[in-house]
Amino acid sequence: MSRRDRFVKIVGVAVALGSTLAVGTYAGGGSASTDSSTPGAGAGGSPLDVAAARLDAFSSTVDSIGITDPVAAPDGLKIAYVQCAVPVCEAIHAGIEEAATAIGASLEVFTTQDTADTVQAAFQSAIQSDPDMVLASGNPREWFEDELAQLNDADIPVVVWSVPEPYRADGFAANLVTGDDYWFNGVLMADYVAVHTEGDANVLFLNVPQFPVLGIEQQGFEEQFAEVCPDCKLTELEFTVDQLLAGEHISAAVSELQKDDGINFVVTGFGDMLLGMPDALSGAGFDVPAISQAGTPLNRQLIADGTMQVADVALPTSFLGWRAVDAGLRAIAGQDPGTFTQPPYADFDGHPDISISGVPQRVIEADDIDDPTVPWVGVEGYQDAFSALWGR
Numbered sequence: 424m425s426r427r428d429r430f431v432k433i434v435g436v437a438v439a440l441g442s443t444l445a446v447g448t449y450a451g452g453g454s455a456s457t458d459s460s461t462p463g464a465g466a467g468g469s470p471l472d473v474a475a476a477r478l479d480a481f482s483s484t485v486d487s488i489g490i491t492d493p494v495a496a497p498d499g500l501k502i503a504y505v506q507c508a509v510p511v512c513e514a515i516h517a518g519i520e521e522a523a524t525a526i527g528a529s530l531e532v533f534t535t536q537d538t539a540d541t542v543q544a545a546f547q548s549a550i551q552s553d554p555d556m557v558l559a560s561g562n563p564r565e566w567f568e569d570e571l572a573q574l575n576d577a578d579i580p581v582v583v584w585s586v587p588e589p590y591r592a593d594g595f596a597a598n599l600v601t602g603d604d605y606w607f608n609g610v611l612m613a614d615y616v617a618v619h620t621e622g623d624a625n626v627l628f629l630n631v632p633q634f635p636v637l638g639i640e641q642q643g644f645e646e647q648f649a650e651v652c653p654d655c656k657l658t659e660l661e662f663t664v665d666q667l668l669a670g671e672h673i674s675a676a677v678s679e680l681q682k683d684d685g686i687n688f689v690v691t692g693f694g695d696m697l698l699g700m701p702d703a704l705s706g707a708g709f710d711v712p713a714i715s716q717a718g719t720p721l722n723r724q725l726i727a728d729g730t731m732q733v734a735d736v737a738l739p740t741s742f743l744g745w746r747a748v749d750a751g752l753r754a755i756a757g758q759d760p761g762t763f764t765q766p767p768y769a770d771f772d773g774h775p776d777i778s779i780s781g782v783p784q785r786v787i788e789a790d791d792i793d794d795p796t797v798p799w800v801g802v803e804g805y806q807d808a809f810s811a812l813w814g815r
Contacts, residue, residue: 470651471622474614477768478786481611485783485801488808490761494752496526496813502748503554504530505545507561508537508664509695511717511740514798515584518744519558525810526748528555537633537664539566546570554579556596556751561585563635564594580754582747587635589776590762596754599746600738603776604784605636607769608716608736609643611786615714615734616688617651624648624655625685627711629672630692633664637692640716644690658683673700677707686711694718694735701731723795726788737787739801745809746781752813 468476502523506512516532523530531552533545546567549557557574559581564571571594574581580596587602588595616624626648632638641659648657658679662672672691680686691697694715704711715722716736725732750760761781769777778784783801785791791799802808 471617473768474647474651475618478611478614478618480766480768481784482786482788482791484785484803486803488746488802488805489763489781490749490812492758492761493812493814494749494756494758496528496752496815497755498527500526500528500555500755501553502528502530502751503549503552503557504532505542505549505557505559505567506532506534508535508668509561509693510719510721511693511695511738512560514719514740515560515744515747518741519748520744521741521806522745522748522809525806525815526752526813528748535562537562542566543570550574555755556748557581558747558751559583561634561636563587580751582750582754584743584747584782585634585636587639590780591760597750597760597780599743599750599780599782600636601776601780602636602639603774604778604780604782605640606643606774607771607777607784609640609645610647610771611736611784612690612714612716613644613647614651615786616690617648617655619712619733620652620655620687622652622655624652624688625683626655626657626688626690627676627679627686628657628659628690629662629676629696630659631662631664631667631696632692634692640692656685658686667696670699672696673703676700677703677709680704680709680711681707684709689713689731691715694722694732697722697725697732701725704731720796720798723787723792723798727792727795729789734786734788737785737799739783740798742801742805743782745805749809749812 504516504519506516520530533548535541535545542562543566547570550570550573557579571581575594582596584599586598588598590598590601592598616626628644630637630641660675666672689711694717697713697715698721712733713731714734717738718735722732722735726735753760763779763781766778785799787799
């Protein structure tokens with residue numbers, strides 16, 4: 424079903440629900456506001472109709488970075504980035520490097536293998552570099568708790584994302600992609616599968632719960648899939664990072680499809696997991712669509728070419744790098760990192776931190792991709808907008 428067909432289908436539902444389909448503009452500043460009438464779980468209309476409306480809402484653009492208060496960007500700052508092992512973290516690195524250059528800061532990167540010992544070692548090296556801020560992605564605080572305490576004692580702000588905690592968590596200046604955001608990624612992927620199979624899905628879900636946020640994402644998928652596709656089938660396979668890097672998830676996917684040729688959708692915890700899979704499945708005689716989240720240029724190329732992957736719950740990787748630097752600058756200046764208005768269709772009981780950090784989410788398909796090598800920007804012109812706030 425095309426986005427246009429979905430739109431025709433959901434217009435009547437949206438009118439009945441009494442809400443707009445466009446993603447609301449983020450409102451920067453000191454307080455958040457959530458429209459309690461915005462449909463999330465349990466809204467009027469059938470679950471599948473609401474899922475279609477939510478997909479359309481999260482296929483729209485955000486037109487502002489949502490922050491209006493300027494913040495000082497002192498000369499000569501030193502930024503340390505503790506970088507995870509998967510390619511998406513390198514894509515975020517590119518945005519951090521751009522932002523560091525924009526403010527004349529130096530950047531030093533400390534890579535990990537996403538294990539407790541390598542993350543701890545990377546944080547120790549970051550501390551020894553005497554930074555003004557530390558940025559980090561994807562790993563639980565238990566792996567660097569002692570180092571976080573040292574940084575807190577030294578009043579060095581730590582900005583993280585993809586940590587399974589709220590936006591405002593003890594010890595962090597900000598957690599820019601929250602546990603609730605990952606839970607909602609799972610919701611959007613479940614909605615997409617249910618709508619595009621018209622409620623007749625047989626899903627193979629591949630995941631790496633070694634990243635705790637991906638376990639939360641899987642939970643969001645499971646809960647929403649049961650809501651919007653109650654009679655559908657779900658098979659889940661879990662892997663370690665080492666197994667992922669060795670490609671074992673690909674051979675496992677082929678094996679599962681050989682056992683059950685009724686599987687009609689593949690879902691992966693993040694975009695990198697799909698790389699290499701289309702050739703393997705095609706070689707085994709299978710043609711199954713897939714969706715993931717946080718895709719890289721290679722994922723966008725798959726979508727643009729119509730090669731297995733049909734959609735991605737996009738993470739604006741370069742934007743995230745700039746937003747992380749902005750949050751670090753605000754922490755150094757003693758300012759609030761900013762709270763943002765929750766968009767329509769994201770109001771779920773028990774998940775108050777969906778989309779409140781200023782990092783937008785969007786479901787992208789082939790029609791949304793002009794150049795696969797260019798990441799989804801999140802907000803057009805964000806570089807100039809941030810630079811203006813920083814006085815650059």
